[in-house]
């Protein structure tokens with residue numbers, strides 16, 4: 001019994017062999033005679049590259065007492081229901097004139113015994129959608145539920161990075177997933193090729209590259225594509241792994257000896273800058289100290305003269321400034337003494353008593369006295385009565 005069933009499927013149903021089929025039919029179990037309506041698709045959804053070919057594997061069944069009249073594949077239009085209740089356009093039809101112009105020369109129907117497999121060539125973005133197989137007999141009609149969803153990968157590839165944390169930087173130890181996909185979908189056919197800084201990563205052949213614990217060595221530009229294919233690879237994407245400073249070191253650009261002013265780390269090195277140095281590199285992830293280096297600054301002889309001259313000039317300038325500064329201070333000490341004088345008339349009187357007898361005392365200011373107790377001894381420094389009005393404040397009238 002089982003053997004004979006196999007004979008059926010291997011035998012092409014030719015016209016004029018009805019007697020053969022009838023004899024087989026008589027030997028079939030009741031379950032086969034009463035077989036229900038069914039369509040099975042494989043796979044249920046797929047993603048293929050533009051211009052490639054796709055196979056919809058399909059088989060169907062119906063009760064034996066039926067006579068098969070029509071077979072068809074249809075694709076609902078985008079605005080129609082996608083559940084198979086509306087037929088849309090015919091991708092394949094057992095009556096060829098029914099086939100839509102878009103699919104006429106691109107579909108090959110298997111047309112085997114209960115075999116509804118369909119091949120679709122040169123797919124494009126407009127082929128994206130659901131495809132249903134429908135059979136019609138003298139007694140009934142049936143559409144295979146669910147259909148097949150065809151998605152078309154529209155190039156170029158692109159790399160997307162996902163990690164568990166949302167909206168954060170990638171840190172060492174994080175788990176990161178890089179995915180090679182297109183704007184629409186990613187075909188499962190491979191092998192894929194992954195590149196880091198333009199170098200092929202030989203182990204990575206899937207469309208997903210999983211890094212369970214990212215390290216600073218994974219920092220770099222990643223790209224992906226198909227192996228052994230002319231399809232161009234994706235634009236590079238930077239895997240920006242954040243990490244604390246590593247291998248911090250000081251490099252002196254000059255070879256051993258440093259001439260004054262040549263330092264890369266000191267703005268202007270001199271002999272007093274001799275010593276041991278290290279630096280600390282720090283970022284938000286942490287910090288690290290460099291190794292220690294010893295710095296020895298040599299002052300070239302030609303520069304020594306310059307240095308001496310410069311020092312002499314510097315001292316001279318400082319000396320001049322000090323003198324000027326002294327003068328200014330002196331004057332400022334004198335100036336505010338009017339107030340002092342008024343507050344301490346007794347003291348003033350004691351000291352400048354002799355001024356009252358001075359023959360030079362004229363006008364009404366006869367009794368003016370000099371107020372500052374700390375007046376310089378030098379006569380030249382002593383303000384006179386004919387000085388500008390600013391100096392009048394240093395005199396006070398004693399009544």
Ligand SMILES: *[C@@H]1O[C@H](CO)[C@@H](O)[C@H](O)[C@H]1NC(C)=O
Pocket residue numbers: 059110111112115116117
């Ligand atoms: C259906 O037809 C296709 C294409 O001719 C073929 O590759 C496939 O093996 C057939 N399926 C069965 C179950 O015979």
Ligand SMILES: *[C@@H]1O[C@H](CO)[C@@H](O)[C@H](O)[C@H]1NC(C)=O
Pocket residue numbers: 051122123124
């Ligand atoms: C494939 O389809 C595109 C339009 O989508 C067409 O331009 C191209 O010529 C077709 N290629 C072949 C080999 O038929």
Ligand SMILES: *[C@@H]1O[C@H](CO)[C@@H](O)[C@H](O)[C@H]1NC(C)=O
Pocket residue numbers: 197219220221236238
């Ligand atoms: C990554 O690519 C960018 C832009 O091309 C480049 O500036 C950068 O140096 C690259 N980084 C690495 C680590 O190669």
